[in-house]
Amino acid sequence: MIKITFPDGSQKEFKKGISSLEIAEGISPRLAKEVYSATVNGELLDLARPVDVDATIKLHKWDDTEGKHAFWHSSSHLMAEALEALYPGIKFGIGPAIENGFYYDVDPGTSRVITETDLPVIENKMKELAATNHAFIREEISKKDAIELFTKKGDEYKTELISELQDGTITLYKSGSFTDLCRGPHLTSTEPIKAIKLTSVAGAYWRGDEKRKMMTRIYGITFPKQKMLDDYLVFLEEAKKRDHRRIGKELELFTFSQKVGMGLPLWLPKGSEVRQNLINFLTALLKKRGYKIVTTPHIGNVDLYKLSGHFEKYGKDSFQPISTPQEGEQFMLKPMNCPHHCEIYNATPHSYKELPVRMAEFGTVYRYEQSGELHGLTRVRSFTQDDAHHFCRPDQLRDEFKNIIDLILYVFKIMNFNDYTAQISLRDPDNKEKYIGSEENWEKAERDIIEAAGEKNLVTNVVRGEAAFYGPKLDFMVKDAIGRKWQLGTIQVDYNLPERFDLTYNGNDNQKHRPVMIHRTIFGSMERFVAVLIENTSGKFPLWLAPDKAVILPISDKFNDYAAKVLEILNNSDICTLIDDRSEKIGKKIRDNELKRIPYLLIIGEKEAESGTISVRKQGDGDKGVMKIEEFVNFIRSEIKNELAF
RNA sequence: GCCGAUGUAGCUCAGUUGGCCAGAGCAGCUGAUUUGUAAUCUGCAGGUCGGGGGUUCGAAUCCCUUCAUCGGCUCCA
Structure with missing residues (x-):
């Protein structure tokens, strides 16, 4: 007998060699149906694998990433099987599960092209195969046999992958007529795969190398229930409505012009207003925190x-x-502001007493991004960074770093960005020649970042090989409407530029010392930040950011005079207000202005004109009752104050 | 830059296998209406069908080319 320990700490004895699936069945048959994979003694395994020793076990259902991954990974094999049936001789690259579904990179062979119109056919074949309910069978194989097998099959991509694997660790998975090189784990059978949708097809370089062959990548997603797929598709539709490119057009925030050039955003008046509100907000914050604002040429x-x-x-x-x-x-x-800032630092001598020097600029930079990579406001060729550089003594680095983390988290909180991730990017330990700077400095910088993040209790994931060429960094990512992650804030340690620009300060020993430099942004760029903000709010900006705070809707032309008076009072009180004096019914005016996402609609008719009041309607929230004009002014002011108070 | 798709009015889209002056809704402009919390009615105007070239008696529709956009890949100081 062996002892199995469950996540809640409870223990139970089972016969040696029992499978995770049988353990699940022992708990309840229903559980067994919902379980897709298991972690046994820390190792992620198929449910069918026998357990031979005492073990801690966690069973993964749909709600666990591990469960979903087994589900989608198996779905990707199912798709491969369908492809092999429909396109004999097709070759396979890799086919992993991803955050939302799975893909498979395939090479259909010369003169054969798979396009989106083919997807329904492949989908149907998958459904047909899934219905036959065949098992996923794991098999260990020697390296020699594996290479022989795939050489015979003529799949050079698989043989390339196998050649890099260690003998004794190679496994195959068979499902139906399809055999694939795979580590697993997989579902027990295709049975749970009930709903299938192939979403798109795209090109992808083999092994991500642009010098190698372009494979065809087919994306799909599957679910255990049709309803879940339907909900997912509805979610995608909803997300499309929040696309910042669409809302930017609708709300007249920004535009692009082919004549001006691709990737060069033109900010329209309303978009500029939002942008300026953000700049003013951050500038005030920076001044409080000891930053000096500088300006440099383009x-x-x-x-x-x-x-x-x-x-x-x-x-x-x-x-x-x-x-x-x-x-x-x-x-x-200028593709970045740092060199200019270094020269500003160098313009005056510095004492150890005045460090850290914190230098900030809303600096517009220009980068020639590849044409296929441009995307709305999130990826452009000219953008304005909310850039800053901290020049500090080595002993100040840790605190500076922590202060910046605080600032970023504070701004994210004001913006209601709750769903962000933080990533620490370190050197690729196998490719150290890619980076400039001394080994000693790199090690210190990496240690400082990790420890500062730790001291701030920041949940981070550490990725090796993602560092900038001059230093390690901590990046903050926020998701857009459909879950794509965009980097906004970044904090980067740099021991390199201070050397190159010979930056110095006088220490208390009256010797020259080298400062450490920190590059940091909070918004990332005004463009990207506004894009993510739009997608997170679907264009319903918080009051303090909204380009127009209110719009006056007279019930009929008779009240236009009073409306004009109210308009003047509000605008004189710094509450940017519009008027809609078209000869339209009030219902129409309300609808049109609701769609423009103006935070407050002020309705004015006979009652209001007589009593010197306005009827207030909040965007998306209906009638808020009658207020005196002064009352409304104070109300708006206190609302804005509340939004910015933390 | 690479693979695939798309490009018709300011916006969202129709336009059957090539065939009479290219259509609709919204927005815009007219005029009527004077309205009480998410769409009043009338009329008008808007397009070299992304650009260029070709096939054809005839092209929005087929072919070539070019530009742009979208989904990915690569890249991201």
Whole structure:
């Protein structure tokens, strides 16, 4: 007998060699039906695997990531089986489960193209195969046999993958007529897969290398119940309505022009208002926290970027240098603000007593992003960073770092961004030559970041190989409407630029010392931040950010005079207000202005004109009753104050 | 940049296998109406069917090319 310990601490004895599935059945047959994989002694396994020793076990249902992953991973094999049936000779790359569903990278062979119109056919084949309810069978295989098997099959992608695996760790999974190289775990059978939707098809380089073959990637998602798929599709439809590109157009916030150039956003008046509100908000915050605001030009001499190292690394992929009438003189559109800020630091001598120097700028930068990569306001070629650089003594680094974390979290709280993730990006330990700076400095910087985040109780995931070339960083990501993650705030330690620009301060020993530099943004860029804000609020900005706070709706033309008077009072009280004096019925005016997401609708008719009041309706929330004009002014002011108070 | 898809009025979309002057709703402008909490009615105006080239008696529709957009990949200082 073996002893099994469950997550709640309870223990039970079972026969040696029992499977997780049988254990689940022993608890309840219903549970057994809902379980998709199990973690046994820390190892994620198929339900069918026998348990031979005393173990702690956790059974994974749909609600666990592990459960979903087994479900979707098996679905991806099911799709592969369908593809093999429909496209004989098709070759397979990798087919993992992802955050929402799964994909498989395939090579249909020359002269065969899979497009979206083919997806329903593949979907139907999958349903047909799923209905036959065949099992996923695990099999261990030697490296030699595995290579032989896939060589025979003619699948060079699989043989390439196998060649990099260690002998003795290679497993195959068979389902129906399809055999795949796979680590697992998988469902016991295709039986639970009830609802199937293939969502899109896209190109993807084999192993992410743009020099290698472009595979066809087919995305799909499956569920154990049709209702869950229907709900998911409705969610996607709803999310589309929150797309910032669509709302930006609807609410006249920003636009793009082919004549101006792709990826170069044009901020319309209302969008500019939102943007300016954000800038004013953050500027006030920065001044309180000891930042000094600076301003630098949009261009810089090429030599500046040669000195900083950016030219060597990114010069080829940037907007190309601008030549001047002067022979040999070249300027670049600035792709970042740091070199300019370094030179500002260098303009005056610094004592250890005045450090840290905190230098901030809403700096517009230009980066030549690849054309296929541009996306609304989230990925553009010109954008304004809420950039800042902290120049500090090494002993101040940790505290500076923690202060910035505080600031970012404070701003996210005001913005109601609750669903963010924090990622610590470190060097790729196997590729250290990719980075500049000394080993010693890198190690210290990485340690400082990890410890500062720890001291702030920040939940982070650590990713190796994602660091900037000059230093490690801590990034804050917020999701858009359909769950794509975008990096907003970032804090980056840099021991490199201070060396290159020979930045110094006088220590208490009257010797020159090297400051540490921290790069940081909170919004990331005004463009990306506004985009994410739009998608998170579906364009219903909080009152303090809204470009127009209220709109006056006279019930008929007879009250236009009184409406004009109210308008003047409100605008004079710094409450940006519009008037809708069209000869339309009040219902129509309400509808139109509700759709414009103006926070307050002020309805004015005979009663209001006589008593000097307004009837207040809150956007999305209906009638709020009658108020004196002064009362409303104070109400709006206190609302805004509340929104910004934490 | 790469793979695939898409491009018709300011916006959202119709336009059967190529065939008479390319349609609708919303928005806009007219005029009527003077309205009490999510759509009043009338009339008008709006398009070189992304651009260029070709096939054809005839192209929004077929072919080539180019530009842009969308979904991904790669990249992201």
